[in-house]
Amino acid sequence: xxxxxxxPRYLIKTRGQQVxxxxxxxxxxxxxxxxxxxPGQGLQFLFEYFSETQxxxxxxxxxxxxxxxxxxxxxxxVSTLELGDSALYLCASSDTSGSRTDTQYFGxxxxxxxx
Amino acid sequence: xxxxxxxxxxxxxxxxxxxxxxxxxxxxxNPYLFWYVQYPNRGLQFLLKYITGDNxxxxxxGFEAEFNKSQTSFHLKKPSALVSDSALYFCAVTPLSGSARxxxxxxxxxxxxxx
Numbered sequence: 001x002x003x004x005x006x007x008p009r010y011l012i013k014t015r016g017q018q019v020x021x022x023x024x025x026x027x028x029x030x031x032x033x034x035x036x037x038x039p040g041q042g043l044q045f046l047f048e049y050f051s052e053t054q055x056x057x058x059x060x061x062x063x064x065x066x067x068x069x070x071x072x073x074x075x076x077x078v079s080t081l082e083l084g085d086s087a088l089y090l091c092a093s094s095d096t097s098g099s100r101t102d103t104q105y106f107g108x109x110x111x112x113x114x115x
Numbered sequence: 116x117x118x119x120x121x122x123x124x125x126x127x128x129x130x131x132x133x134x135x136x137x138x139x140x141x142x143x144x145n146p147y148l149f150w151y152v153q154y155p156n157r158g159l160q161f162l163l164k165y166i167t168g169d170n171x172x173x174x175x176x177g178f179e180a181e182f183n184k185s186q187t188s189f190h191l192k193k194p195s196a197l198v199s200d201s202a203l204y205f206c207a208v209t210p211l212s213g214s215a216r217x218x219x220x221x222x223x224x225x226x227x228x229x230x
Contacts, residue, residue: 045217090158100209100216101147101166106158
């Protein structure tokens with residue numbers, strides 16, 4: 001099976017703009033989670049979608065949003081970009097059961113730079 | 116709340132020597148623990164997980180981890196290190212109750228294997 005794919009791999013934006021990142025999960029996986037990775041804060045959970053419904057959300061401002069489509073593909077959007085949003089954004093998909101013991105498989109990430 | 120700690124930011128080991136990357140956890144009840152590895156400019160790759168059962172878990176690329184309930188540890192080990200094992204290693208835990216299923220990560224340990 002193909003792994004988790006994320007597009008684009010690199011993005012450069014300026015403050016105040018908005019950005020949309022895309023994630024395609026492993027075929028058959030219905031859960032998609034997003035994480036932000038920065039040198040200062042490490043890996044932090046953003047949100048999780050399961051069968052097109054947001055199941056859980058991390059402690060991020062409302063500028064961060066996401067959605068999931070019927071084919072399980074997911075997008076996340078960041079509006080009014082700030083310098084501190086510069087990070088590697090990772091998407092992960094997991095098996096269909098939705099159990100907390102499921103393994104999450106990560107994509108290569110999207111490197112966002114905000115100038 | 117659950118958490119994991121990786122007490123060492125950096126571990127250096129000579130090629131061919133055994134390696135250990137340490138992780139301790141703090142949860143109530145039984146933990147679900149994971150190890151991931153990240154190579155430069157890549158996403159996270161799953162190595163292994165502990166759910167229940169045998170305290171010694173075998174994973175990918177010759178890695179294994181030992182779950183120790185009395186010491187609340189889940190150290191990652193490999194009998195003979197390779198230069199190609201040099202990477203950033205993360206320990207993670209999932210919540211035991213509630214609707215949340217996200218991974219909570221440690222701060223990461225940079226492993227350098229010296230030739």
